[in-house]
Amino acid sequence: MSAVHRLTLGDVLAEHRRGRPQGTAVVDGDVRLTYPELDERVDRLVGALAGDGVAPGDRVLWLGRNSFRVLELLLACARLGAIFCPANWRQSADEIAYVLDDLTPRVVVWEESEAVEKARGQVVPDARWIRAGEEYETYLTSGNTAFSGIMDDDAPVLALYTAAFDGRPNAALLSHSALVAHSMALLHMRQMEDGFTFLACGPLFHVGTMMFTLATFQIGGKLVFTPAYEPDEVCRLIDAEKCTQAFLFGPMIDGLVQANRDGRYDLGSLRFVSHSPEWDAMITVDDSPWCASGMGGYGQTEVGGMLTFLGLGMGGEGFAGRPSPLVHVQILDPDGREVPPGEVGEICARGHSLFSGYWNRPELNAEKSAFGWHHTGDLGRREDDGTITFVGPKLRMIKSAHENIYPAEVERALKTHPAVADAAVIGVPDDRFGQSPKAIVVLAEGAEATSEQIIEHVRGEIASYKKPREVVFVAEIPKRGYTPDYDALDAAHGGGAYPGA
Amino acid sequence: MSAVHRLTLGDVLAEHRRGRPQGTAVVDGDVRLTYPELDERVDRLVGALAGDGVAPGDRVLWLGRNSFRVLELLLACARLGAIFCPANWRQSADEIAYVLDDLTPRVVVWEESEAVEKARGQVVPDARWIRAGEEYETYLTSGNTAFSGIMDDDAPVLALYTAAFDGRPNAALLSHSALVAHSMALLHMRQMEDGFTFLACGPLFHVGTMMFTLATFQIGGKLVFTPAYEPDEVCRLIDAEKCTQAFLFGPMIDGLVQANRDGRYDLGSLRFVSHSPEWDAMITVDDSPWCASGMGGYGQTEVGGMLTFLGLGMGGEGFAGRPSPLVHVQILDPDGREVPPGEVGEICARGHSLFSGYWNRPELNAEKSAFGWHHTGDLGRREDDGTITFVGPKLRMIKSAHENIYPAEVERALKTHPAVADAAVIGVPDDRFGQSPKAIVVLAEGAEATSEQIIEHVRGEIASYKKPREVVFVAEIPKRGYTPDYDALDAAHGGGAYPGA
Numbered sequence A, B: 001m002s003a004v005h006r007l008t009l010g011d012v013l014a015e016h017r018r019g020r021p022q023g024t025a026v027v028d029g030d031v032r033l034t035y036p037e038l039d040e041r042v043d044r045l046v047g048a049l050a051g052d053g054v055a056p057g058d059r060v061l062w063l064g065r066n067s068f069r070v071l072e073l074l075l076a077c078a079r080l081g082a083i084f085c086p087a088n089w090r091q092s093a094d095e096i097a098y099v100l101d102d103l104t105p106r107v108v109v110w111e112e113s114e115a116v117e118k119a120r121g122q123v124v125p126d127a128r129w130i131r132a133g134e135e136y137e138t139y140l141t142s143g144n145t146a147f148s149g150i151m152d153d154d155a156p157v158l159a160l161y162t163a164a165f166d167g168r169p170n171a172a173l174l175s176h177s178a179l180v181a182h183s184m185a186l187l188h189m190r191q192m193e194d195g196f197t198f199l200a201c202g203p204l205f206h207v208g209t210m211m212f213t214l215a216t217f218q219i220g221g222k223l224v225f226t227p228a229y230e231p232d233e234v235c236r237l238i239d240a241e242k243c244t245q246a247f248l249f250g251p252m253i254d255g256l257v258q259a260n261r262d263g264r265y266d267l268g269s270l271r272f273v274s275h276s277p278e279w280d281a282m283i284t285v286d287d288s289p290w291c292a293s294g295m296g297g298y299g300q301t302e303v304g305g306m307l308t309f310l311g312l313g314m315g316g317e318g319f320a321g322r323p324s325p326l327v328h329v330q331i332l333d334p335d336g337r338e339v340p341p342g343e344v345g346e347i348c349a350r351g352h353s354l355f356s357g358y359w360n361r362p363e364l365n366a367e368k369s370a371f372g373w374h375h376t377g378d379l380g381r382r383e384d385d386g387t388i389t390f391v392g393p394k395l396r397m398i399k400s401a402h403e404n405i406y407p408a409e410v411e412r413a414l415k416t417h418p419a420v421a422d423a424a425v426i427g428v429p430d431d432r433f434g435q436s437p438k439a440i441v442v443l444a445e446g447a448e449a450t451s452e453q454i455i456e457h458v459r460g461e462i463a464s465y466k467k468p469r470e471v472v473f474v475a476e477i478p479k480r481g482y483t484p485d486y487d488a489l490d491a492a493h494g495g496g497a498y499p500g501a
Helices: A009-019 A035-051 A068-080 A093-103 A114-122 A134-141 A176-189 A207-218 A231-241 A250-259 A277-282 A362-368 A407-415 A451-461 A486-493 B009-019 B035-051 B068-080 B093-103 B114-122 B134-141 B176-189 B207-218 B231-241 B250-259 B277-282 B362-368 B407-415 B451-461 B486-493
Strands: A024-028 A031-034 A059-063 A083-087 A107-110 A128-131 A156-162 A170-175 A197-200 A222-225 A297-300 A305-309 A327-332 A344-351 A374-382 A388-393 A398-400 A403-405 A420-430 A434-443 A470-473 B024-028 B031-034 B059-063 B083-087 B107-110 B128-131 B156-162 B170-175 B197-200 B222-225 B297-300 B305-309 B327-332 B344-351 B374-382 B388-393 B398-400 B403-405 B420-430 B434-443 B470-473
Touching: A009 A035, A009 A068, A009 A176, A009 A207, A009 B327, A024 A035, A024 A068, A031 A035, A035 A068, A035 A134, A059 A068, A059 A093, A068 A083, A068 A156, A068 A222, A083 A093, A093 A114, A128 A134, A156 A176, A156 A207, A170 A176, A176 A207, A176 A305, A176 B176, A197 A207, A197 A231, A207 A222, A207 A305, A222 A231, A231 A250, A250 A277, A297 A374, A305 A327, A327 A374, A327 B009, A344 A388, A362 A374, A388 A407, A398 A420, A398 A434, A403 A407, A407 A420, A407 A434, A407 A451, A420 A486, A434 A451, A434 A486, A451 A470, B009 B035, B009 B068, B009 B176, B009 B207, B024 B035, B024 B068, B031 B035, B035 B068, B035 B134, B059 B068, B059 B093, B068 B083, B068 B156, B068 B222, B083 B093, B093 B114, B128 B134, B156 B176, B156 B207, B170 B176, B176 B207, B176 B305, B197 B207, B197 B231, B207 B222, B207 B305, B222 B231, B231 B250, B250 B277, B297 B374, B305 B327, B327 B374, B344 B388, B362 B374, B388 B407, B398 B420, B398 B434, B403 B407, B407 B420, B407 B434, B407 B451, B420 B486, B434 B451, B434 B486, B451 B470
Parallel strands: A024 A222, A059 A083, A059 A107, A083 A156, A107 A128, A197 A222, A434 A470, B024 B222, B059 B083, B059 B107, B083 B156, B107 B128, B197 B222, B434 B470
Antiparallel strands: A024 A031, A156 A170, A297 A305, A327 A344, A344 A374, A374 A388, A398 A403, A420 A434, B024 B031, B156 B170, B297 B305, B327 B344, B344 B374, B374 B388, B398 B403, B420 B434
16 A cells, blocks of 8 residues: 555545535534544544554543544544544443453543443553543643654554354454445445535444444534434434434334424434335435435445445345445355355455454454455345345354255245244254254244144245254244344254354 | 455456346447356456466557447456556557557557558557457457466556656556546446446547446446447437436537437436536436536546546535545645645645556656655645635746746636736746746737736736736737647747756
């Protein structure tokens, strides 16, 4: 990467300082900053962090609610070559202690919280702790250490903790280049134009809110922060700041409709997805590919947010659409060979928006980038029209004879039987085939079906070798979050002999 | 660049082969190719070129009119790591000979032309010559050399000859990454969505047509090629292929309105810029930032096409708007220091879409990338609102005492005088200041003005030290293309003592 081609997040801020001298960058409660003001505060923060010895590759942690300080800290780390992590503040003391221990930050900026204080007592990392209010402002004014480095834009700048792959959360590292690339794709699909204003009312430690925050920053728009989703306050902010978009999903939208029943707030500036007649009458229904497709697609933190967009395959067979223009996708089998269209394999990807691995997980990183492709850990399929279907998490694969069977695929087939309310599939040891699939089924209220009928149904849906050899009927399937608790199912129903386990 | 982050133009084609198995990639006369068909032909071409010894970094030259073969050759070079150049076929034999000599291509694909044949006789490069028709098809079938390499996406893949900076044309080298980045910016600003169809009716050796060809390819759209702009055929193709956009400017649009007076063709699929009531009634006036801003901005081949977009600064002071989200701009003085807003300096840039220098011009490349910034060779200004104004080509700077004076800026000031029809500024030797500016002025028909009045007018427009010391009135200013012939003016009016000359 030559200097001429470089574009760090710090460079983007430097451009907006010049290009938007009167432009509002940030609104958060009483705080309002223009781009030049943000740029100056970030530079002071850079000086303060450098004075604390924060060097390229060092971590800076945020433990608090949504705040403009998240953006300031990210941009200061960007200029220093450090890595910024906004972590989930609502976790238990043990979970926060895990993050402190795993990430070993040099500086922690935090908001008052019992769990954080307890975690701080549990782990004693060699970190400087700064409270988010006055102490943070004083810290900023201490920034007199001159720092001027040229940063590599392929270096990681943001760390976001993601779901456990190997039993513990991992911090996905995203580089300047990856974040800028993802922002470009979102700018395109969401048609984010000059003057875009985003209300960050979802959690900033989650990629869904972070990706829109970053895309809005990329285009020099206005970012409105609010500590958390509170319907009346969200309505007030949309009206007062003329927000173009907010981080909203179904039940959150219903909350806004409820809060604005009396039409007190003008939400007409919001350009968003159609939801209900009341909602559609309050806002401007947007026709960008992102909104028209109902925000459809497939994504994960490790790809910067979205990997595919339904807006690139509306009306197609696969409901995940097609890959973003800056990535490409192949559906691979466990040996790194591409599977033909219509067959299920792991969704694998390459491209500009992909992450740089997890912090401090060399073995997992090697596994996730096998054969030079990022392995998402999710199963999918190319349909005959080239669009992609997300099948489900890969979790544990079953190997029967030489065939690979993914529980998620068999579960989907089971659930298309009208009598089946819920289903999970495990692998059980099999003398002849090594392993064979076994279905754990919850019947729908009042419905009846035999094991044979259910097995026959699956045989009609997918390849015969994938059908369960046995079906067990249960009243309820134990869950971990939204997915079956496979460990509990294995223990209860004789699962085992998984390859690689 | 790790394998996981790579995205070459060859990778984009590989994705479209999977993602758009039934999608039409190319239409050109009787030729219609789906993405899988294009992919297969490109692979055969890769084999044939590899069989001819074309290796990474080698050049392949196209000498002909617009053709789908331009895309095929570009993509084959992309997979080989070679550099493809579509050159201007209408040049004189001497000019074509210059290109052959400068680029030393290993393979030349050409269409019958007297000038090309003459040039081929003048220079005898060690190249394989292939005629564009049947010979090219036979060549494709000869492609049985297996080739499988992993290409670096920072390597140059496209060479486009640009205007002379040092008295001769230079081939600007653009990498995969630069082209992909520029396409993303265009996809965003032009709102090029799924199903976009582009009619390449401008010359493919020019970045204006090439940039839309590449952005359409990036999104997996349909490319319609026609040998050259012919109004009736352009109308027919828009109707038959339901083109979303074509390469069109003012007089070309008038030609289409004329050709379609009787409304024979349905041009409603075309989403374009408003132009005249007749035109607006024939097409769909598009409201994307690119079209709504009248395709405004500032660009050059060396930045992949557009560096700034008026669509990012509509209503602002500077008519070039603001930089594309993937670049940043500074206005620098000759010593690499940024000049303050309102002052004129050279438009300099960094970012993802920038070129990789000129082919075979090490000294010019060092000059153009001084201080780690690409120097566009054009003058501009940041306005108070942060938008950018393009002032004019830098060409030759005048140095008076220690001040830098750019003729383009003084010329703009001169032309705001109502009596001035045309003006050019040269530097003349000055005993006291080393050099001083002298204005060559053409008065408007019937207008009168004294030297003193004109000098006084300029003093009111720009800094006093930039005003001409002398004004000479002439009937006409000699031109080279659109710009004054400064060599002729120097010779006629005593120019000289330029710094660095």
